[in-house]
Amino acid sequence: MKLLKLGGSVVTRKAERFTINIEQIRRLIQEIKKTLPQKLVIIHGGGSFGHPVAKEYNINEGYNSPHQLIGFSKTHQAMVSLNSKIINESIDAGIPAIGVSPSSFLITENRRIKKLDVIILEKLLNFGLMPVLYGDAVIDEKQGFAILSGDQLAVEIAKKLKVKRLIFGSDVDGVYTADPKLDSEAKLMGKISIREITEKSKIRGSLNTDVTGGMLGKIQEAGEAARAGIEVLIVNALEPDIIRNALLSEKVKGTYIIP
Amino acid sequence: MKLLKLGGSVVTRKAERFTINIEQIRRLIQEIKKTLPQKLVIIHGGGSFGHPVAKEYNINEGYNSPHQLIGFSKTHQAMVSLNSKIINESIDAGIPAIGVSPSSFLITENRRIKKLDVIILEKLLNFGLMPVLYGDAVIDEKQGFAILSGDQLAVEIAKKLKVKRLIFGSDVDGVYTADPKLDSEAKLMGKISIREITEKSKIRGSLNTDVTGGMLGKIQEAGEAARAGIEVLIVNALEPDIIRNALLSEKVKGTYIIP
Numbered sequence: 001m002k003l004l005k006l007g008g009s010v011v012t013r014k015a016e017r018f019t020i021n022i023e024q025i026r027r028l029i030q031e032i033k034k035t036l037p038q039k040l041v042i043i044h045g046g047g048s049f050g051h052p053v054a055k056e057y058n059i060n061e062g063y064n065s066p067h068q069l070i071g072f073s074k075t076h077q078a079m080v081s082l083n084s085k086i087i088n089e090s091i092d093a094g095i096p097a098i099g100v101s102p103s104s105f106l107i108t109e110n111r112r113i114k115k116l117d118v119i120i121l122e123k124l125l126n127f128g129l130m131p132v133l134y135g136d137a138v139i140d141e142k143q144g145f146a147i148l149s150g151d152q153l154a155v156e157i158a159k160k161l162k163v164k165r166l167i168f169g170s171d172v173d174g175v176y177t178a179d180p181k182l183d184s185e186a187k188l189m190g191k192i193s194i195r196e197i198t199e200k201s202k203i204r205g206s207l208n209t210d211v212t213g214g215m216l217g218k219i220q221e222a223g224e225a226a227r228a229g230i231e232v233l234i235v236n237a238l239e240p241d242i243i244r245n246a247l248l249s250e251k252v253k254g255t256y257i258i259p
Numbered sequence: 260m261k262l263l264k265l266g267g268s269v270v271t272r273k274a275e276r277f278t279i280n281i282e283q284i285r286r287l288i289q290e291i292k293k294t295l296p297q298k299l300v301i302i303h304g305g306g307s308f309g310h311p312v313a314k315e316y317n318i319n320e321g322y323n324s325p326h327q328l329i330g331f332s333k334t335h336q337a338m339v340s341l342n343s344k345i346i347n348e349s350i351d352a353g354i355p356a357i358g359v360s361p362s363s364f365l366i367t368e369n370r371r372i373k374k375l376d377v378i379i380l381e382k383l384l385n386f387g388l389m390p391v392l393y394g395d396a397v398i399d400e401k402q403g404f405a406i407l408s409g410d411q412l413a414v415e416i417a418k419k420l421k422v423k424r425l426i427f428g429s430d431v432d433g434v435y436t437a438d439p440k441l442d443s444e445a446k447l448m449g450k451i452s453i454r455e456i457t458e459k460s461k462i463r464g465s466l467n468t469d470v471t472g473g474m475l476g477k478i479q480e481a482g483e484a485a486r487a488g489i490e491v492l493i494v495n496a497l498e499p500d501i502i503r504n505a506l507l508s509e510k511v512k513g514t515y516i517i518p
Contacts, residue, residue, distance in 0.1 A: 069355035069387055076357055077346055080339065087336055096328035098335055104363035107379060120366060123398045128328055139382045 001039040001125065001163045002247055004032070005154040008047025008135075009171040010237045011086065017048050018078070020085050024238060028169075029086075029093045031244035036095065039125045040247070041157060042086075042132040045150040049082040050075055050135060054147050060111070062143025072145055075137040076103055083134050090130070098129045102136040108148055109141040118160045125161075133157070151221040159228045166230050167246045168218060169237025174255030175219060191256040197223040222257045232257040260298040260384065260422045261506055263291070264413040267306025267394075268430040269496045270345065276307050277337070279344050283497060287428075288345075288352045290503035295354065298384045299506070300416060301345075301391040304409040308341040309334055309394060313406050319370070321402025331404055334396040335362055342393050349389070357388045361395040367407055368400040377419045384420075392416070410480040418487045425484050426505045427477060428496025433514030434478060450515040456482040481516045491516040 006028065013019040032040070046054070054060060057071020083099045090097035100121065107114050124131050135150035151168070158166040178186040197219050218234065226232045235242050235254030245252045265287065272278040291299070305313070313319060316330020342358045349356035359380065366373050383390050394409035410427070417425040437445035456478050477493065485491045494501050494513030504511045 063386065066387060070350065070353065072386075072388065073346070073350050073355040073357050077343065077350065080343055080346075080358060084336065084339055084343065087332070087339075091329060091332050091336060094329065096332040098332050098362070099339060099360070101358070101360040101363045103357070104360045104379065107382070120363065120398055123366070127322065127331075127403065128325060129331065139379055139386075144386065 001041075001161060002165045002167065003041045003043065003154055003158045003161070003163045004243065004247065005150055005166070005168045006042065006044045006237055007168070007170045008045030008049075008051065008150070010169055011044050012047030012049055012082065014048050017052055018081070019048055020082065025086060025089055027240065028237065028243055029090055029095065031241065032247065033093055033095055034244055035247040036130075037128060038247070040130055041121065041125070041161065041163070042097070042130060043150045043154045043157070044082070044086060044132070044134050046079060046082070046135045049078040050137075050147075053078050054137065059137050059145060060147040062140060063145055072137050075147070079134050079136050083132060087132055090132070096129050097132050098124055100124070100131045100133045102133055102148055102153060103138045106148075107139045107141055108146050110143065111140065111146045111148075113148065113152060113156045114141055116156050116160055118157060121157065121161065149217065149221075151218045155221045155225045158225050158230050163230060165246070165249060166222070166225050166232045167243070168222060168232070168234040169243055170215075170218070170234055171236065171238055172215075173236045173239075173253060174234045175215070188253075189255050191258045192219070193258045194223045194226060197257070219257070226257040226259045229259070260300075260420055261424045261426065262300045262302065262413055262417045262420070262422045263502065263506065264409055264425070264427045265301065265303045265496055266427070266429045267304030267308075267310065267409070269428055270303050271306030271308055271341065273307050276311055277340070278307055279341065284345060284348055286499065287496065287502055288349055288354065290500065291506065292352055292354055293503055294506040295389075296387060297506070299389055300380065300384070300420065300422070301356070301389060302409045302413045302416070303341070303345060303391070303393050305338060305341070305394045308337040309396075309406075312337050313396065318396050318404060319406040321399060322404055331396050334406070338393050338395050342391060346391055349391070355388050356391050357383055359383070359390045359392045361392055361407055361412060362397045365407075366398045366400055367405050369402065370399065370405045370407075372407065372411060372415045373400055375415050375419055377416060380416065380420065408476065408480075410477045414480045414484045417484050417489050422489060424490040424492070424505070424508060425481070426502070427481060427491070427493040428502055429474075429477070429493055430495065430497055432495045432498075432512060433493045434474070447512075448514050450517045451478070452517045453482045453485060456516070478516070485516040485518045488518070
């Protein structure tokens with residue numbers, strides 16, 4: 001079993017609100033299709049759908065005004081809309097994908113998943129269906145509501161389902177020694193240990209900061225999965241064939257997280 | 260707290276596949292809005308979205324061929340699409356509506372809801388959000404998958420949330436002594452007792468048979484709620500102001516289910 005997290009900057013155009021990256025989505029679906037049948041969960045980020053709305057209404061800060069309620073609605077609905085486009089493209093390609101809505105079945109406590117029941121995911125996977133989840137606006141026990149990042153969700157589901165491999169498909173080749181967009185000396189790290197992650201010092205790679213943490217957040221989440229014995233890698237989903245090969249358990253360019 | 264079930268023949272045009280009844284939806288949203296704030300759950304049926312697809316792939320018969328998997332995907336996605344249109348109209352009207360996906364959080368056993376956790380619904384309602392659910396293609400413990408009718412879902416949620424009033428908004432005035440579309444002598448029954456329901460003999464009213472049972476199914480489900488002490492009524496949601504008045508706990512034209 002494998003889990004593929006596709007970043008918001010892969011499935012959407014971050015610069016244009018509510019715009020999907022249709023060419024990339026179609027190519028990725030074709031790459032995924034070549035690796036089927038296998039048990040596979042997809043999780044995608046919010047990109048230009050969820051993030052701007054969540055930010056506008058401060059959803060991740062928790063409830064502090066009734067004015068935010070419509071923002072909670074809009075954030076979730078933006079994600080349903082993005083998810084639906086991905087599902088529809090998958091169905092058109094002949095993949096029995098099924099949208100699973102995080103806010104319908106889980107709650108967080110201080111922005112961390114509190115309880116996660118994966119029984120429905122297991123049953124969907126056993127049938128040969130491909131669950132597609134997403135970062136979402138969710139109910140939070142402590143702060144009222146919160147934004148659950150696709151990264152956190154991916155790691156928790158990967159651990160619960162005991163997946164073999166967790167692949168983070170991002171818009172950069174992996175983790176760099178410095179920010180590759182600013183520093184020409186930046187080198188891709190073929191692997192990074194959990195100790196290096198906790199030091200935090202070497203972590204660069206993506207300037208795309210979003211409400212859920214960007215590359216630093218991703219690597220910290222990823223470390224959790226690696227600690228649980230899962231093979232975790234961060235790769236460039238925008239480069240053809242990397243996702244296909246990663247899903248076929250081949251060695252690919254990217255950063256491996258070493259326990 | 261109240262629960263409003265809107266039939267598929269109210270929110271969609273049953274004769275035209277994938278066509279919503281936009282004028283009715285907008286009017287109903289305005290009527291609902293006039294009764295807010297109050298704790299209110301909306302559940303809608305499938306109409307020309309879910310039913311034709313579910314029928315085409317025999318989803319309600321359970322799993323018997325891998326060919327059905329794409330049909331399961333398509334049925335759920337048709338319902339997500341219908342739900343999204345209703346949610347978007349609600350948001351446009353300023354109502355913080357939130358789609359809750361039944362297949363993401365519940366499973367059935369031989370087509371009956373097995374376990375229903377309403378904690379998320381309760382928390383959404385406490386905030387002032389309006390959950391909008393729907394009949395859905397769901398995982399079934401015994402037959403693999405099944406169609407969960409909006410009617411069954413409405414009754415189970417009404418019982419769990421202990422709602423005061425459960426309103427079935429249909430496309431006829433209520434339960435008739437005969438089929439009003441075939442028999443000009445047919446009379447609207449102002450009330451119907453649970454004993455009469457179990458006799459089943461007097462129950463007519465809607466020719467719209469669908470995969471989830473039509474009027475007979477609705478009344479049998481409704482009896483369950485009445486038995487639990489909930490005020491249950493079947494009204495014509497296509498007639499202006501009936502839903503508004505029913506949501507304001509006023510006496511309206513329709514059939515009351517008497518325990």
